[in-house]
Amino acid sequence: MRRPKLFIGRKIRDLREANRLTQARFAERIGISTSYLNQIENNQRSVSAGVLLSLAENFRVDITEFSAGESERLLSVVSEAISDPLFDTMRPSLQELKLVVQNAPGFAHALIAAHEAYRRNSEQLASVDDTLGKSAAAEPTPYDEVRDFFHFVDNYIHELDVAAEDLAAKLGIPERDPSVALPDYLEKRHGIRTTRASTDEQALRRYDPHRKLLHLDPYSLVPTRSFQTAFQIGAIELAPTIETIADTAGFRTPEARDICKMGLANYFAGALMMPYEALMGAAKDLRYDLELLAMRFGASIEQISHRLSTLQRPGRKGIPIFFARIDRAGNITKRHSAAKLQFARFGAACPLWNVHQAFEQPGRIIRQLAETPDGVRYLCLATELSKGGGGFRAPQRRYAIAVGCEVTHARDFVYADDLDIDNRAAFDPIGISCRICERVNCPQRAVPPLKRRLVVDPNLRGPVPYRLD
The missing domain is CATH 3.30.450 (Beta-Lactamase)
Incomplete structure (x- = not known):
């Protein structure tokens, strides 16, 4: 299959500016002309394999960091937003969207945020219920903000991942059962004992900092209890790192920041139970057998599946x-x-x-x-x-x-x-979903696609009561 051309002008420019080099000096270092570099930085020319290798050799960068994954994710979200009928009379081409995403990602994020606000406002007006008129400006919900934060960092948090892997090595995880190793470490290192939560409170985890007790649901599965114990370790030991990451994310509300902190502690917990290199090696050995991996790491199938999707460490990326x-x-x-x-x-x-x-x-x-x-x-x-x-x-x-x-x-x-x-x-x-799917003859279509005109023929009835023009 023919590989797509790589337009990464902004990343090349950022690398040059980080090294405080002029275009002429940078071009000389990697063996190309200044005009060619100028065209690359403005996404008028794609980057060749030779240029990538020269960048790796001269600037000690991992060429996998120049993959188009981040741009593709952003392009996918922008394309979905721009498919809204709101843009019918001014819809840009795919090539124009690519140029925006590659050259002005900040503008692309702003467009996404504006479209989400428009959709939420429209849905509130359409509902005509008790909430009408009571809501403030239509802004992303805190959960939406946090979900987008993890989406655009490729669901990989390097500082937390490395810290979790280091601690797992000290505790002997996964060779040592995390359901034993984690409570033992929590008590010896922090003086916090794990105990059974009351059956009345319906809480998976409740931490009492004054009595130094971690109450866990006795009816939850062992992997769940291990995960909640790992969460508590991360919430205590990685608190400054988690605070810094949440602070620099630029969330609109304190609620979003608090939800993100929970998400970051959850990330650490998964990385502690399933350390990066150990999981990657086991996944290759066991050929991604989810059940065997879950048994190997004392985790649930959901925990294993989610963690496998985060193996995106620069220079050591797993299967996407x-x-x-x-x-x-x-x-x-x-x-x-x-x-x-x-x-x-x-x-x-x-x-x-x-x-x-x-x-x-x-x-x-x-x-x-x-x-x-x-x-x-x-x-x-x-x-x-x-x-x-x-x-x-x-x-x-x-x-x-x-x-x-x-x-x-x-x-x-x-x-x-x-x-x-x-x-x-x-x-x-x-x-992806019916509202943006272009398939014409799908018998399972639930709603018409936003970008297509409908043709209704009273004399003809197919799987759906209309045709797409």
């Missing part, structure tokens, strides 16, 4: 993996993608995606070969999970998780061994 958690109504409650597949920010997931079938076959890992409208093909895995505990009358939380990769990496997964990944006909056509 996507991960999502979806409830029975189709709402995506967790999402991250290091692959080209980007989840819709509004609306439900594509009904043709195998993640919905997981609710019909609980306990099984369902496989699917899928192709998105842009022609990219994926290996998709899905399984239904439930979280209960607390007895017969306790509510059961049921959801499905989806995890997968582009088909070019599928042979690294045990799940692809008997699938016909070389046969394009074996791939199911899926989309």
